Amino acid sequence: MCAACLSGSAAESLALCRLREALVPHDLAHEAMLTIVWHSRTGGAAAMAQAVAEGGGREARLIAADDATPELLRGAGGYVFVAPENLGSLSGAMKEMFDRCYYPLLGRVEGRAYATVIAAGSDGHGAQAQIDRIVTGWRLRRVADPIIVNFAAQTPEAILARKEVPQDALTACRELGEAMAEGLRLGIF
Numbered sequence: 001m002c003a004a005c006l007s008g009s010a011a012e013s014l015a016l017c018r019l020r021e022a023l024v025p026h027d028l029a030h031e032a033m034l035t036i037v038w039h040s041r042t043g044g045a046a047a048m049a050q051a052v053a054e055g056g057g058r059e060a061r062l063i064a065a066d067d068a069t070p071e072l073l074r075g076a077g078g079y080v081f082v083a084p085e086n087l088g089s090l091s092g093a094m095k096e097m098f099d100r101c102y103y104p105l106l107g108r109v110e111g112r113a114y115a116t117v118i119a120a121g122s123d124g125h126g127a128q129a130q131i132d133r134i135v136t137g138w139r140l141r142r143v144a145d146p147i148i149v150n151f152a153a154q155t156p157e158a159i160l161a162r163k164e165v166p167q168d169a170l171t172a173c174r175e176l177g178e179a180m181a182e183g184l185r186l187g188i189f
């Protein structure tokens with residue numbers, strides 16, 4: 001079991017570990033044009049990150065927020081940030097990724113393309129606005145409309161349950177990945 005997953009209950013931690021293993025099949029050393037940085041606790045953002053990567057095809061790579069380094073992010077042509085909203089803002093692991101990478105990349109990724117996908121229980125705009133604010137410092141350019149998928153999870157049971165992402169949301173994520181990869185490949189972004 002990886003260190004990042006040791007905090008929750010045993011069953012929850014094991015499930016998250018499997019999720020991480022399943023979602024990191026790509027060679028992290030490959031300098032892909034489209035880098036999808038993701039964090040997920042109950043599977044919603046993870047499934048959407050996977051769909052973005054499928055759309056992006058060979059030019060896309062998935063990086064779990066815990067595994068993201070300034071070097072890996074610097075090697076990307078564009079970014080899709082996929083994460084849950086927690087307590088009105090970005091989930092802690094995703095915020096930690098920005099805290100860790102922000103200053104090493106400041107002034108080194110200006111003008112690159114980005115987009116966001118947020119998994120939410122009832123809102124999602126706080127997390128999205130927080131990413132927008134952070135990457136304004138990096139001078140990234142939003143190139144696609146924000147995607148927020150609301151799972152109508154507001155009770156503790158619903159919030160802790162594994163999330164099933166609706167097909168139309170997965171399709172939107174695949175199309176986002178496809179459009180971003182194509183735009184980067186053609187030099188439009």
Ligand SMILES: Cc1cc2nc3c(=O)[nH]c(=O)nc-3n(C[C@H](O)[C@H](O)[C@H](O)COP(=O)(O)O)c2cc1C
Pocket residue numbers: 039040041042043044045046083084085086087088089119120121122123124151153158159160163
């Ligand atoms: C501690 C915690 C706080 C949350 N706070 C919010 C919130 O402020 N707004 C919201 O829309 N959803 C909130 N949620 C719900 C999650 O965003 C939702 O369950 C989402 O599906 C989680 O994404 P994931 O399935 O990728 O882990 C919260 C969930 C947790 C565990």
